[in-house]
Amino acid sequence: MRLLFALVLLGIVPYTAPAAERMEGGDRQAAGRPGKFAGIQDDPVLQALGALEDARLRDEIADSAHAYYSSRFADAHARIAGIMAKYPESAIGDVLYDFLLLMDGASLGFSGKYTSAVDVLNRLQARIEGGNPDFGPDNLAGVMALKIAFLEAGSETASAVDEMDTLIARFGGHDQPAVRWHVESAMQRKALLLERSGNREQAL
Numbered sequence: 001m002r003l004l005f006a007l008v009l010l011g012i013v014p015y016t017a018p019a020a021e022r023m024e025g026g027d028r029q030a031a032g033r034p035g036k037f038a039g040i041q042d043d044p045v046l047q048a049l050g051a052l053e054d055a056r057l058r059d060e061i062a063d064s065a066h067a068y069y070s071s072r073f074a075d076a077h078a079r080i081a082g083i084m085a086k087y088p089e090s091a092i093g094d095v096l097y098d099f100l101l102l103m104d105g106a107s108l109g110f111s112g113k114y115t116s117a118v119d120v121l122n123r124l125q126a127r128i129e130g131g132n133p134d135f136g137p138d139n140l141a142g143v144m145a146l147k148i149a150f151l152e153a154g155s156e157t158a159s160a161v162d163e164m165d166t167l168i169a170r171f172g173g174h175d176q177p178a179v180r181w182h183v184e185s186a187m188q189r190k191a192l193l194l195e196r197s198g199n200r201e202q203a204l
Helices: 005-012 025-030 044-051 055-069 073-086 094-110 114-129 137-153 157-171 177-196
Strands: none
Touching (some): 044 055, 055 073, 055 094, 094 114, 094 137, 114 137, 137 157, 157 177
């Protein structure tokens, strides 16, 4: 997967497992201070962070990522909100702005603010669908899967099923393993929800 989305989505999907528990040691280091980003040349997020001329903004984004990967989700949301209130998108850059949106949506969801989380992820999805070349179908499917998780956690079952149907219809024929994994997970979750609601034949 492209971008540090890979790290975030692997940490928070499937279905609201705390990100910090699923991170490898190298990933934890990558989410630390800017001085620890050296040597990771292939990730556009880390490249964009290292290229920021504003050292204070760089530190604030790094601190937000550190709070997120430490499972301090309310703190991460507060830090991200502070960044977005102080800096225009032009100062942050497209790549880092979308990274912050993803972390913010996840942080809100893990804090139990499911409606707000879905709203943020909808904004991110719209940006991805706008044709950003840094994003692939794996990124979009991952964001949709995260929305499903928070809709389900917030007892928005009908909306969750609608989102599952959209994901399955959109990516059901995709051959990329990461995308197929999200499709298969959505199918499994839908079958479980149908069975629990008494629609056993439809679930089968």
